[in-house]
Amino acid sequence: xxxxIKKKLADFFTYLFLTVLVVIVVFPLIYAVAASxxxxxxxxxxxxxxxxxxxxxxxxKTVLHSEVINFRVMTLNSIYYTLINVFGVIMSSSMCAYxxxxxHFPGRKTMFVTIGALMFINMGTITVYPKFDxxxxxxxxxSLWGLIVLNLFAIPTVNIYLVKSYIATxxxxxxxxxxxxxxxxxGTFIRITMPLLKPILATIGVLxxxxxxxxxxxxxxxxxxxxxxxxxxxxxxxxxxSGESASNWSVMLAAAVLxxxxxxxxxxxxxxxxxxxLSAGAVKG
Numbered sequence: 001x002x003x004x005i006k007k008k009l010a011d012f013f014t015y016l017f018l019t020v021l022v023v024i025v026v027f028p029l030i031y032a033v034a035a036s037x038x039x040x041x042x043x044x045x046x047x048x049x050x051x052x053x054x055x056x057x058x059x060x061k062t063v064l065h066s067e068v069i070n071f072r073v074m075t076l077n078s079i080y081y082t083l084i085n086v087f088g089v090i091m092s093s094s095m096c097a098y099x100x101x102x103x104h105f106p107g108r109k110t111m112f113v114t115i116g117a118l119m120f121i122n123m124g125t126i127t128v129y130p131k132f133d134x135x136x137x138x139x140x141x142x143s144l145w146g147l148i149v150l151n152l153f154a155i156p157t158v159n160i161y162l163v164k165s166y167i168a169t170x171x172x173x174x175x176x177x178x179x180x181x182x183x184x185x186x187g188t189f190i191r192i193t194m195p196l197l198k199p200i201l202a203t204i205g206v207l208x209x210x211x212x213x214x215x216x217x218x219x220x221x222x223x224x225x226x227x228x229x230x231x232x233x234x235x236x237x238x239x240x241x242s243g244e245s246a247s248n249w250s251v252m253l254a255a256a257v258l259x260x261x262x263x264x265x266x267x268x269x270x271x272x273x274x275x276x277x278l279s280a281g282a283v284k285g
């Protein structure tokens with residue numbers, strides 16, 4: 001009886017804590033979306049009210065037809081930049097992880113330990129100039145394509161660990177059977193292993209999408225002299241210091257909401273595999 005009461009109390013406080021946490025996380029998002037439909041005067045005069053009294057779409061019209069940024073072009077730039085990065089991250093992370101987990105080559109363990117150590121080293125902005133110098137040498141320092149090329153070789157170490165751990169949970173007999181049937185190492189990866197990696201690949205895909213879509217510093221540096229290549233994040237930041245939107249927070253909130261939509265869609269699509277991928281990739285290493 002005592003154990004049952006303790007369990008109920010533990011469950012109650014657990015759910016209470018999670019409810020409070022959800023409110024803390026979700027409320028700012030709800031407020032931002034609601035405030036994006038408020039006129040500027042109402043945003044300040046009725047700041048204590050969450051939902052607009054006189055909702056308007058003018059803020060969104062201002063963003064979509066802004067003279068400061070080309071919303072359509074910048075959105076398309078963000079889309080192709082993000083999708084190519086996501087594809088690159090998924091392919092490079094999965095291939096490296098498969099090579100470390102199933103491959104047999106000299107120095108494999110030493111190389112993996114070295115790569116693992118890089119997780120704990122944060123270079124910050126130290127690498128910005130060397131990256132810019134490399135792209136300048138190949139004449140790609142003024143476009144997103146140069147940054148994409150760099151990202152293809154910048155494999156997140158955490159992703160390799162997650163995918164490698166997930167592959168470790170798969171039976172090796174499948175690889176051996178494929179090898180007996182004449183399948184090559186790479187063929188086994190593409191035909192047998194990769195289709196089984198959907199949960200973990202969806203997980204790192206969502207994380208890569210979020211990171212690439214919201215990236216600001218590097219796209220700003222590499223496209224500062226080429227506005228036609230700038231991403232939506234760069235454009236929204238430019239709106240804060242230019243034109244009508246510089247003093248209109250309702251417009252800025254509308255811009256932020258529009259920029260948030262693709263990320264929410266990515267999470268909604270990948271949510272089916274997201275938790276499963278994270279938990280499976282973290283259990284066994």
